[in-house]
Amino acid sequence: MKLALINIKQLVTVASQRRRVKTGADMREIGMVENAAVLVEESVITWVGNMEQLSMSSLNEADVVDCTNNVVMPGFVDSHTHLVFAGSREEEFAMRSGGATYQQIAERGGGIINTVRNVRAASKKELMKKARRWLSAMLRHGTTVAEIKSGYGLDMDNEVKMLEAIVELAKEEMTTIVPTFLGAHAVPPEYKENKSGYVRLIIERMLPYIAPRKLAEFCDVFCERGYFDLQDTEEILTFAKQSGLALKVHAEELTPLGGAQLAAQLNAVSVDHLEHITDNGIQALADSQTVATLLPGVSFFLNHQYAPARALIEGGVPVAIATDFNPGSCMSYSMPLMMTIACTHMKMTPEEAITASTLNAAAALSRSQEYGSIEVGKKADMILLNIPNYKFLAYHFGENHVDRVIKHGVVLEF
Ligand SMILES: [Zn+2]
Helix, strand or coil, rough: CCEEEEEEEECCCCCCCCCCCCHHHHHHHCCCCEEEEEECCCCCEEEEEEHCCCCCHHHCCCEEEECCCCCCEEEEEEEECCCCCCCCHHHHHHHHHCCCCCHHHHHHHHHHHHHHHHHHHHHHHHHHHHHCCCCCCCHCCEEEEEEEHHHHHCHHHHHHEEEEEEEEHHHHHHCCCEEEEEECCCCCCHCHHHHHHHHHHHHHHHHHHHCCCCCCCEEEEECCCCCHHHHHHHHHHHHHHHHEEEEEECCCCCCCCCHHHHHHHCCEEEEEEECCHHHHHHHHHCCCCECCCCCCCHHHHHCCCCCHHHHHHCCCCCCCECCEEEEEEECCCCHHHHHHHHHHHHCCCCHHHHHHHHHHHHHHHCCCCCCCCCCCEEEEEEEEEECCCCHHHHHHCCCCCCCEEECCCEEECC
């Protein structure tokens, strides 16, 4: 099966010449080609260039898509989501809007534990049904690769139920799905007075079950005051690494605890949030291979401090952005909206926001050799946008500009 995209008004390749990530000024190099073409065979990109260099014989037997009115770019990689969940939390949103604090919301049974209650009560089938709806909506908005975390079960059976749902979705859905075990998302109510008992449960029962069955590729920990401290985080992640899982950390979201330094030290693939990262944390990341994944939608939705994107980029840290899509702190799966917030509130340029949502986001999942740019040899994940130029995408927010999505060489029409 051959596919040809021709007459592309603007092709944004984010070409990296096989480099894993882009850093510093290179994040602004998005490899834009005007009047371009892309050839695909089976699911892989075989040619990228200008229309003038395209030999017409290469169009023989190809499905030809005319992209005269389109900007074409790589599919979005959403490298941080909690999209398998049950219930919703608009009541908490309304309470917060009315001035209630987190503490008051928690006292009325809100927060992560609210979703945990709903997930424990739901069957695997129900979780999958709801997740499928999100995944197809995300695909319509241009997300072709998504990470999904567990972390609303917080006991053996329900964490495994969530991960089995994620792994089954990965097998049957178009979207490329990467599963992450986040048993250490919060301390469950039954371990409220015995956090170390819960850490032992994760290390002695959950990880030894999950790792050999390949129910997760990554292990993640919410490293935060009142959740899991540096010592808990190091203990869980060290054991996870020995069990063959790659590492992620939720760090420095509410307080500067030093989770960024720990992530660098443990060679985590990504460290996420970083709203309160210190200069030392930035230095530690710059000296490591760890990708900094920023979540603009969370700061926007909770009206919290934003992560220092400029200091990270200028410090040489590879920066990705993701949605953190979840019912509590960011009820949006729109990558373009995250780009808009990154540009307006974090002072990233539109070019940096594109690199952060594609190539660097793929690197945050160890997938940038296959995804995140439009280059020969990579998987043909591309989106066709109905906009006059690429800068228009983050500029005209609140509207879905995706015309068509190409996933592994297949043209999806909505
Ligand atoms: Zn998260």
